[in-house]
Amino acid sequence: MPTHQPPTVAVIGLGYVGLPSALALLAAGSRVIGIDVSTTRLAAIRAQDVDLLPSDLDRLAEFVEDPRLTLTADPAALAEADAVIVCVPTPVDAHLVPDLGALAGACATVVEHAVPGQLLMLTSTTYVGTTRDLLVTPLAARGLDAGTDIHVAFSPERIDPGNSRHTQDTTPRVVGGVGERCTELAAELLQLTAPSVHRVGSPEAAEMSKLFENTFRAVNIALANEFADNCRALGLDPMEIIEAAATKPYGFMPFYPGPGVGGHCIPCDPHYLLWQLRKLRVSSPLVDTAMTAIASRPRQVVNRVRELLAERGMPLAGARVLISGVAYKPGVADLRESPALEIIEELAALGAEVSFSDPLVASARIHGEVLQAVADPGAEKWDLVVVHTVHPGADLEWLAEHGKVLDATYRLADLPSKAVV
Numbered sequence: 001m002p003t004h005q006p007p008t009v010a011v012i013g014l015g016y017v018g019l020p021s022a023l024a025l026l027a028a029g030s031r032v033i034g035i036d037v038s039t040t041r042l043a044a045i046r047a048q049d050v051d052l053l054p055s056d057l058d059r060l061a062e063f064v065e066d067p068r069l070t071l072t073a074d075p076a077a078l079a080e081a082d083a084v085i086v087c088v089p090t091p092v093d094a095h096l097v098p099d100l101g102a103l104a105g106a107c108a109t110v111v112e113h114a115v116p117g118q119l120l121m122l123t124s125t126t127y128v129g130t131t132r133d134l135l136v137t138p139l140a141a142r143g144l145d146a147g148t149d150i151h152v153a154f155s156p157e158r159i160d161p162g163n164s165r166h167t168q169d170t171t172p173r174v175v176g177g178v179g180e181r182c183t184e185l186a187a188e189l190l191q192l193t194a195p196s197v198h199r200v201g202s203p204e205a206a207e208m209s210k211l212f213e214n215t216f217r218a219v220n221i222a223l224a225n226e227f228a229d230n231c232r233a234l235g236l237d238p239m240e241i242i243e244a245a246a247t248k249p250y251g252f253m254p255f256y257p258g259p260g261v262g263g264h265c266i267p268c269d270p271h272y273l274l275w276q277l278r279k280l281r282v283s284s285p286l287v288d289t290a291m292t293a294i295a296s297r298p299r300q301v302v303n304r305v306r307e308l309l310a311e312r313g314m315p316l317a318g319a320r321v322l323i324s325g326v327a328y329k330p331g332v333a334d335l336r337e338s339p340a341l342e343i344i345e346e347l348a349a350l351g352a353e354v355s356f357s358d359p360l361v362a363s364a365r366i367h368g369e370v371l372q373a374v375a376d377p378g379a380e381k382w383d384l385v386v387v388h389t390v391h392p393g394a395d396l397e398w399l400a401e402h403g404k405v406l407d408a409t410y411r412l413a414d415l416p417s418k419a420v421v
Contacts, residue, residue, distance in 0.1 A: 006030040007189065010081035012106050014041060014071075016334070017123060017157045018087035019050065022069070023059040024168045024193040031068040033077045042071050051333045051360075053164050078113035083121065083189050086110060087157060090124045091337075092268045096291075098127065098275050107134035114139060116149045119185050121175075122203075123157040125210050125269045127276045130154075131203035136178055146178040153177035153186035154203035156210030161263070162331030172196045176206030214269040215287055220255040221266065222290035225297055228257035228410060239410050259388050259408035260297040260339025262328025267294060267337045298342040301408050305347065305384060308404055314383060317351030322374065322382045324396070325389025326358045333360040340388045341366060359391055387412060 006029040011022045014036040022032045036042055044050050048060055063069050070077065078084055088102040103124050110120055120139075122131050131154040136146045146152040155175040160166050173194040177183030187197040200206050228238040238257055246254040261267045270291050277284050306316050326340035327333055335341065340356065344366055347354045356364065357377040364371050374380065378398025385399060386406045396412070399405050405412075 006192065007082035008033065008080060009189070010035060010078050010084045012036075012075075012078075012084065012086045012110065013088035013102075013124075014045060015087065015089065016051075016161045017159050018085075019045065019060075020052065020056050020159055020168060021085060021087060021123075021157075021193070023056055023063060026063045026066065026069060027059055028192040030192065031070075033070045033072065033081055035072055035075060035077060037073060039073055042073060045071060051161075053162070053167070055164065055167065075109045075113055078110065079115050081118065083119040084110055084114075086120075086122045086124060088124055089264055090126050090268070090272070091264055092271045096271045096275075096295075098272050100126070100130075103130070104134060108138070111135065111138040111142060114142070114144060114150060116144065117151075119151040119153070119182070119189060121153045121155055121186050121189070123155055125156060125214065125265065125272065126207065127272045128204050128207045128211070129276075130207060131178075147182055151177065151182040151185050152203070153182050154206040155186060155190060156206060156213070161334060162329060168193050170195060172198060174198045174200060174206050174209050176200040176203045178203060211269060211273045214265050215273060215290075217255070218261070218266050218270050218294060219286060219290040220253070221258075221261055222293040224255040225257045225293065229300075237413070239413065257410050258297075258339075259301045259343065259386075261294050262336060262338040262340075263334065264336050267291075298339040299346060301339070301343050301386065301406070302346045302350070304406060304408075305352075305386060306350075308384060308406060312383075312404070315351075316347070319352050319383040320381070321347055321352045321354050322377055322380075322385045323354065323356040324358075324377065324385055324387045324399070325391065325394075326356045326361050326364055327389050327391070330389055330391050335361065335364060340364075343386065343388065344371070358389065359394060 008031040009025050010033040011018045012035045014034050022034050025032050046064060048064060086106050088106045090103050091099050093099045103126060120135055131152060135152050139146055139150060144150045153175055155173055158171045158173060173190045175183060175186045175190055175197055177186050183199050187199060190197045231238040231241055242254050245252055270287055274284060274288060305321060309316055309319050323340050323344055326338055328336060328338035344354050355374050357374045362373055382402055384404045384406060385402050386408055388408055390409055390411055
């Protein structure tokens, strides 16, 4: 990969990781070939109709007509790139088994079109050994030796959708290559958009570091949820307890309870580790328990809804329940793995009349059916409102007029209503 000028970089997968990565590389002076199998996604990018941070939307407006940006579904364009970055989804299936379809397909395409001298870098979170299994070994079968003929590395993505405090420009990266030369070339590329790069000794070490990052979060979120339940049993406000504990300047990091965990990181990534360990007949009981607790959280919300209605002598069947906010986190229109979807499905299966409102989400697909958002939730009467997601700047004053509100976010203590429970 040439170092005397910004490289031409192909980015495969233009989702919540790939598109911001492409824009950051353009801002750094690179030519970018953005590749996505979805022509619908490519059209949305060209129309600037995508869910991005305001700063990235500004970059998209600046670069969408720039001749240095090529948007295509044709993988043959990979041959023009000095470096290729793979940013495709790595979800789990309904049985919590890793779904490697998109990643395996993307890597096969990269190998097919690889040319000597290129840098190939995976960023998608996955199991330890993926880089060798899906890139190094197939490249060798083509006669391309990683570290000699071609350069291969793994650098886990660190993009937090909707979080303007931690952007690519301010977040360090980790990288591990197949040998020192691969690591250094990958670090040079990453330094175009990251403030610093931490090198590790192998792709496997970089892969495991990402699994540790997200497993750490999963375990602590499960603990925060459990403590919230304990606090309710003892008549205490869990947020008050967390804020008090967080004043300790060492040995404590605050995590917060909620209705569950969404996105393709926390509810998915630790299962790649558990799946691999099960194949080796190695147990990880703490992680396993935490992931089980996270998976059960939406059902606990449903049970709490049933309890609150029962306190008023109302059955769940036939009750009008509104879910306020269905995105998996504040500030995004992203429904991937959102606990709200499971909550809606379970409430509906139990006979409740369930609706939702969300200023960023116009519709949601529930069990194959499209549910439209309620435009003015304050204008209707609800037997119970479940606050699932509170977007920045959202007006929730209308909640004060409702008799029962279940605050699954634990963030509405200042709402002018005695109904928040």
